Amino acid sequence: MNINRAAWLLVILLTACIAPALAAVNKQHSTLNKINGVPTLIVDGQPFFIVGAQCDVWRSTPQDAGTINFFDSYRDMNATTVGLDVLWDKCEHAQDQYDFTFLDWFVKQAKSHHLKLILHLFNSNVCGGITDSNEWSYTPGYILSAPDKYQRMVLPYEYKPNGPPMCPNDPNTLERERKYVVKLAEHLRDTDTDRTVIMLQVDNEFYFQQWRTHAYDVSVRCMCRYCNAKYDPSKYESPKHFMFYSFADYTKTLTDAVAGVYDIPLYVNSPGWPDWAVPIFLNTCLNLDLIGCDGITGPAEPTMVSRYQQGRNIPFAAENATPNPRCRLNLDVLPYYTIIGRLGIGNLLWEAGPPLTVIGDPVLRKRYADAMYPIKYAQWAIAQARGTRNVIGWYIIRQFVADEKQQNPTVTGEKIFVREGQKTRIDDSTSFTAALGKCRITVKDSAAGIITSPQPGILVIASPKADLIISGPAIKVAEEGIYIGNEWKPASKLEVEREGDAYRLHIEQPKVIRLTF
Known part of the structure; x- marks a missing residue:
């Protein structure tokens, strides 16, 4: 078992309490509301934080023992959510023949593991392509095999494998994709009665340049017939702006289509778009709830999450890439950075293939499991x-030095971020004192935590x-337990050590503790 034994036993002990509570909850649509002015995801009528990982395409597509092990692992690691890559070709392999068996299998897995799902639609432009493998395709074959009818992007780069992505300005591809997302949304509306799926990502990290080549030439735009007809230099600051407006128009069509049949939060995920692209999407797509961020490896700002906190956007670290060694070292603080530092809705890991998977490394697995439990x-x-x-x-901000390849980073220093009420600060020392009501609290020997x-x-x-x-005031009752929704479920009484006029609590393993004064 890769979570600490005491925490696991506590969960087992409270299962009898949790099951009736969960059964009694009305299964409402997930929504994005505000609590005290802070955007908050509401799931089953209660505040909800996304902590977990993405079941990426290489793990989701086989639907084998390794896929099930992923769900087993994140259930045991205290996750609330798993992200799922859904290939368009898996759901509409032949034109107008929709089969959501692939999706239904994952909804069943998530439900049986008491996890929520976020769907990542892999449609026609995923990371600047239509696939990353010769074993599967994101875009259906009936589209790829008809180049005269369905337009691919025309760009001066070599694409591997299987050529460039579909053009967002092609009305024929867009209409097929619009019909598909409507069918998928209707299927969720009619079959996912327990509301296991809580958010929907419309396509994945689309871009108009092949990022594998690092060809970030600002003058590049698609030169296909549709883009040539639409492009007017007097209307756009640059060809690059034209392409982002084109993807925003494409996103508007899809988000409006989904919103017309099913009420579910919708977002897109950025692989590193320029900051000025954020308002383009949010102003164009009124049914787009937020833009998630890829590549968040730690809390040292500025990050894409902090830079993207513009207008109505909601902070969401949608993919923390575990191939990055800083990400692996910061597994214990990443959820706290998003939820407390940026007041966002949570974070998902992007699990790399072996040997850099978190679930395959006992040390990394425990680090992330321990971080998720209290949240x-x-x-x-x-x-x-x-x-x-x-x-x-609070959470630790680590300073690193790394070798030339940015591998094997060494921690050279630590500071601590502190949120004290509505104010924040960064202290050079890793211990601090803060006030909460009539209590004054000193925190030591801790990478992250929250007191409310x-x-x-x-x-x-x-x-x-x-x-x-x-x-501060005398502590009357100290209990360890968990919250199920807004109900406190105590598991055991705690003895609180007196230290002069104060009390001392020594937390050695993940806990939620409730003190009554």
């Missing part, structure tokens, strides 16, 4: 306090590991 089991208490004076949150006061006379402490000194 998963204190979601309501955290959400109620964000945006108010009733929260303290969701109700008068209550403190909720959620941390993987910490040494706390709490001064």
